Amino acid sequence: MTSYLIKNARVLGGEPQDLRLKDGLIAEIGTGLAADGETVVEADGLVALPGLVDLHTHLREPGREDAETVLTGTRAAAKGGFTAVHAMANTFPVADTAGVVEQVWRLGRESGYCDVQPVGAVTVGLEGKQLAELGTMADSAAGVRVFSDDGKCVDDAVIMRRALEYVKAFGGVIAQHAQEPRLTEGAQMNEGAVSGELGLRGWPAVAEESIIARDVLLAAHVGSRLHVCHVSTAGSVEIIRWAKSKGWDVTAEVTPHHLLLTDELVRSYDPVYKVNPPLRTETDVMALREALADGTIDAVATDHAPHPSEDKDCEWAAAAMGMVGLETALSVVQQTMVDTGLIGWAEVADRMSRRPAAIGGLAGQGRPVSVDEPANLVLVDPAYRGTVNPDSFATRSRNTPYRGRDLPGRVVATFLRGRATVLDGELV
Ligand SMILES: [Zn+2]
Numbered sequence: 001m002t003s004y005l006i007k008n009a010r011v012l013g014g015e016p017q018d019l020r021l022k023d024g025l026i027a028e029i030g031t032g033l034a035a036d037g038e039t040v041v042e043a044d045g046l047v048a049l050p051g052l053v054d055l056h057t058h059l060r061e062p063g064r065e066d067a068e069t070v071l072t073g074t075r076a077a078a079k080g081g082f083t084a085v086h087a088m089a090n091t092f093p094v095a096d097t098a099g100v101v102e103q104v105w106r107l108g109r110e111s112g113y114c115d116v117q118p119v120g121a122v123t124v125g126l127e128g129k130q131l132a133e134l135g136t137m138a139d140s141a142a143g144v145r146v147f148s149d150d151g152k153c154v155d156d157a158v159i160m161r162r163a164l165e166y167v168k169a170f171g172g173v174i175a176q177h178a179q180e181p182r183l184t185e186g187a188q189m190n191e192g193a194v195s196g197e198l199g200l201r202g203w204p205a206v207a208e209e210s211i212i213a214r215d216v217l218l219a220a221h222v223g224s225r226l227h228v229c230h231v232s233t234a235g236s237v238e239i240i241r242w243a244k245s246k247g248w249d250v251t252a253e254v255t256p257h258h259l260l261l262t263d264e265l266v267r268s269y270d271p272v273y274k275v276n277p278p279l280r281t282e283t284d285v286m287a288l289r290e291a292l293a294d295g296t297i298d299a300v301a302t303d304h305a306p307h308p309s310e311d312k313d314c315e316w317a318a319a320a321m322g323m324v325g326l327e328t329a330l331s332v333v334q335q336t337m338v339d340t341g342l343i344g345w346a347e348v349a350d351r352m353s354r355r356p357a358a359i360g361g362l363a364g365q366g367r368p369v370s371v372d373e374p375a376n377l378v379l380v381d382p383a384y385r386g387t388v389n390p391d392s393f394a395t396r397s398r399n400t401p402y403r404g405r406d407l408p409g410r411v412v413a414t415f416l417r418g419r420a421t422v423l424d425g426e427l428v
Contacts, residue, residue, distance in 0.1 A: 003020070003037065004039050004418070006019040006048065007044075008043050010047045012349055019048065021415060022375075025372055025375055043379050050367060052353050053365050054084070055299055056253060056304075057088065059085070061073075061104070067311075071107070074113040075427055078422050079411060080302075081329075082326060082378075083114055083377075084115040084116075086146055087118050089118070089150065094125050095137075096126070100118075102141050106141075115365065117146070119147065120132060120137040122159075128152065135166070145172045147167060148177065149177060152179075154174070160218055167224065168222070174224070176229060178228060179211065189203060190203055194267065212228055212231075212236050220243070229301070230303050231252045232277040232280050232284060233287075237288065244296065252299075254292055255300070255302060257401060265401070271320075273401055293337065299351055304324055304325040305325075306324050330352070333352065353365070378413070382409050387406050394427060412425055
């Protein structure tokens with residue numbers, strides 16, 4: 001296996017240092033290290049972070065390989081600086097059995113670009129009626145710890161309670177897609193001034209907030225762990241802040257797009273901006289940034305949701321919801337959080353690597369950049385300025401809301417256990 005000597009990387013944005021990667025580990029960190037047969041990677045001006053960990057990725061395999069496969073999705077992940085992703089369960093068939101989660105897990109290992117940790121469904125077929133085989137999935141080779149019906153809300157309070165109780169036995173967590181179904185029937189975008197003007201059916205903030213309020217109370221009641229997927233409103237932030245102040249075991253994530261984009265974009269009627277939960281208002285965006293900065297929101301998660309063009313290039317009402325995000329996540333976080341002075345690179349490492357790995361229970365990911373730790377690393381050029389060109393994406397789909405937009409930063413290299421998956425910005 002090739003060994004690497006990374007020269008003059010700013011670890012977590014600090015002073016330049018050299019890192020020697022050997023046998024899958026960070027073997028040495030120092031200044032003026034001499035190459036001992038390793039491939040030298042010049043990293044002047046580059047920031048070194050621990051490999052990013054995504055809690056929320058739709059890899060679409062099995063069933064929708066026209067949108068993405070485990071291979072294309074993990075290649076996109078590597079290009080985005082990720083060394084581990086959690087694959088959501090809303091595939092065809094649904095990942096609600098040991099057989100399906102083991103299949104996804106195995107495909108991830110075979111890809112070699114990025115670790116794939118399957119998320120198991122909470123209920124059979126994501127139908128919200130009957131608990132899936134949570135224990136069997138936990139005991140499987142995939143070792144599932146995160147369970148979610150993402151795409152759908154576990155809206156039945158009794159089912160949600162049982163799921164929360166069940167996962168306590170093996171330290172699991174329920175990741176809830178908080179969307180009260182009756183309040184969002186036929187909803188097309190955020191409910192507010194813009195939806196009123198456009199005459200599109202609104203998706204009220206309370207549909208998200210009421211479920212989060214119920215679930216933090218349920219988690220506290222049964223003494224279990226709740227994770228809130230893609231928080232999108234200022235009110236949700238307040239509820240999570242309150243739950244954490246009580247000492248309840250609640251964590252939350254925010255997507256890059258909810259840190260940057262607002263429902264004003266829907267005026268274009270371009271379905272690339274159609275997403276679940278919907279883009280909200282500037283007030284929500286600012287509250288989400290503040291919550292990520294102060295740690296109320298634990299993690300950035302992409303909700304990478306690839307769709308083939310025939311599902312997106314159509315009229316607004318008919319278009320599928322979701323956007324790709326793996327290859328732009330770090331740039332959006334740099335623009336909204338780092339370049340604005342809200343957080344530094346150490347906090348980026350915390351919110352995009354350490355905490356998501358801890359929430360997902362991943363050993364060997366989200367570790368400090370220190371000697372004897374697994375060499376899961378990303379080198380970022382924060383000075384890079386470029387325009388997003390989806391034609392260069394590794395994901396199979398092209399439904400990005402950032403086409404033609406200037407975003408800062410570029411992933412120059414990604415290392416998975418000491419092996420380069422990306423070098424000079426290109427897949428290895
Ligand atoms: Zn979701």
